Amino acid sequence: MDKRKETILIAEDDEMMRIAAQKLLELEGYHVISMPDGREALKAFMENVGRIHLIFSDLEMPHLNGIQLTRKIKAVDPSVEIVLTSGNLHAGLRQELQEAGVQHFIPKPYRPEDLFDMIQRICKEKS
Numbered sequence: 001m002d003k004r005k006e007t008i009l010i011a012e013d014d015e016m017m018r019i020a021a022q023k024l025l026e027l028e029g030y031h032v033i034s035m036p037d038g039r040e041a042l043k044a045f046m047e048n049v050g051r052i053h054l055i056f057s058d059l060e061m062p063h064l065n066g067i068q069l070t071r072k073i074k075a076v077d078p079s080v081e082i083v084l085t086s087g088n089l090h091a092g093l094r095q096e097l098q099e100a101g102v103q104h105f106i107p108k109p110y111r112p113e114d115l116f117d118m119i120q121r122i123c124k125e126k127s
Contacts, residue, residue, distance in 0.1 A: 004029040006123045007048070011041035011057035011069060017108075021056060024112050025119065038064025042072055049076060054122060056115075059086035059093075067100045074101045081122050085110065 008030050012018035015036070022034045033048065035041040038061045045052055055073060059066035066084045073080055084097065087108035097105060106118055 004031075004123070006053040007031040007033065007051050008119065009041060009044055009048075009052045009055045009057075010034045011036075011038055011055065011061060011066070013037050013058060013061040017058070020112070021115065024116060028116055028120075030119075037062045038066065038069040041069055045073055045080075046076070052080060053126065054081045054083065054119060056083045056085070056119065059084050060088070067096060067102070070100045070102055081126060083118060083122070 008025055010018055010021050010032060012021065013036055018034055018036065022032045025032050033044050033052070035044050038057070041055070041057065042064060045055070057066040057069055064072070070082050070084070073082065078101070081104065082102055083104040083106060084102050085106045085108050089105065089107060104118060104122060106115060
């Protein structure tokens with residue numbers, strides 16, 4: 001498979017979930033930066049502004065949750081695509097996600113092919 005040009009930042013505090021998502025995306029040719037929490041993800045984003053095409057983040061993480069991370073990233077680069085994931089989505093949270101600028105959400109547990117399909121579709125739409 002040809003190497004893709006997109007770089008994806010993963011922010012996930014569950015190590016097994018983070019490693020699984022990273023391996024899946026790397027096998028599909030994406031360049032992946034993987035961080036264990038929101039604060040580390042924000043730091044990685046700031047060090048790579050303009051090079052990260054998409055962020056895949058857990059909603060509930062230590063230091064900065066997915067919504068806080070989204071707001072900080074969108075303040076720097078409103079065009080970056082962000083996909084949040086969680087096993088706990090309720091009506092009030094949907095509104096908060098929209099207000100923060102989150103356009104994409106995948107519920108946990110997700111199938112690897114569903115994650116890949118969503119990310120591939122988003123990257124294709126941006127190119």
